[in-house]
Amino acid sequence: MARQGLNRADIIAAAIEMIESEGLHSFSLRELASRLHIKAASLYNHIKNMDELYTEIGYYAISELKKVQLCAIAEKERAEAVEALSDAYYRFGKQRPEIYKVILSLPMVKNDAIHKAGFDIVEPIMTVLSGYMLTEEQKMHLQRVFRSIMHGFISQEEAGCFRQYSVDVEESYRMAVRGFILLLEHSEKEAQI
Amino acid sequence: MARQGLNRADIIAAAIEMIESEGLHSFSLRELASRLHIKAASLYNHIKNMDELYTEIGYYAISELKKVQLCAIAEKERAEAVEALSDAYYRFGKQRPEIYKVILSLPMVKNDAIHKAGFDIVEPIMTVLSGYMLTEEQKMHLQRVFRSIMHGFISQEEAGCFRQYSVDVEESYRMAVRGFILLLEHSEKEAQI
């Protein structure tokens, strides 16, 4: 019975809520259907399959991440902007770990995903880098380095890899960001030659 | 029939080989059993469950990674050692991506895993850092930063996040390592004050 009249957006929203509260690991289509008071098979009227649903959630996650990042760097420049950007990134990863995980599971191999999500993921850091006197190629490299540091830190902390020693994790994070700023300034000097 | 007389090590070895050739994603106990010419239920005579098998494979991966790292830094010091270490790390991640992925899925929350694997994962970089004049706390932070950079870079490249632009990935990687060395030298100066 077409009682509720659910649509694609409802499904995706419910899936996101479920993943955030129960964890990506325990997510299932049957449980999702159950929460929407429909049968699992009915989901397929709205989504192609589970992969497509994950992809959609990944797009959402990226747009959310972009949003907080752009908000953080507004009216800031250079080192201050870098710190604000990374802080926003770090906070997002810590506060919404399950949704964050979906981003990396996005099959970037597919061209459509690269084009739809690629730009959004790169734009904030590229904006910050444009405040530095760097070549386009330098910016590309540095953008990759930035994302590596941030993602590496977040995912290792989330995985529990930093729990072995009782040294303050927040301070390690600050040092990582400081290292990136050092590299930035160093690259700027190189570019001016 | 106790025909082949398989043991725990055989199971683990076969699982590793299967994951490396077919991918972690498509791994299953039933397929593993099939390749060993036994039934899936028979696997449970040797392993407790799938999680335990993954844990075991994670230990193997960490020990392999440690091996190539220690080999790489032998008789090297400071910047040269850092580069050799990261190169070994990077090559391992690129050449054995499926096995590498298992490391991060290790449930570090459990205390036994932390103690058994934690030290092995940290030892090589700590050895290299001991060649710098740093406090113990600095070393702890820098070790985390190093692992973040390396893991972040490897996993993003593997996920396809670096394919969007045609800028040389290897050069981005070199810049990341150079950035870490910069931070190292900078930290050393700070420590001497």
Added chain:
DNA sequence: ATAATAAAACTAACATCGTTAGTTTTACTT
């Protein structure tokens, strides 16, 4: 108001998966 259509739900089923219980067979030890 009624008929047609498309959307949204359903039932039923399949293959696959991890896992458990209980049983049989093999190989080694005594």
Added chain:
DNA sequence: AAGTAAAACTAACGATGTTAGTTTTATTAT
């Protein structure tokens, strides 16, 4: 030769993603 423990088996359970085909509902057009 008998006993024992390891290593395999069969059979089944519950859960998962997914497909095919069917029924119901809501909206639109006549």
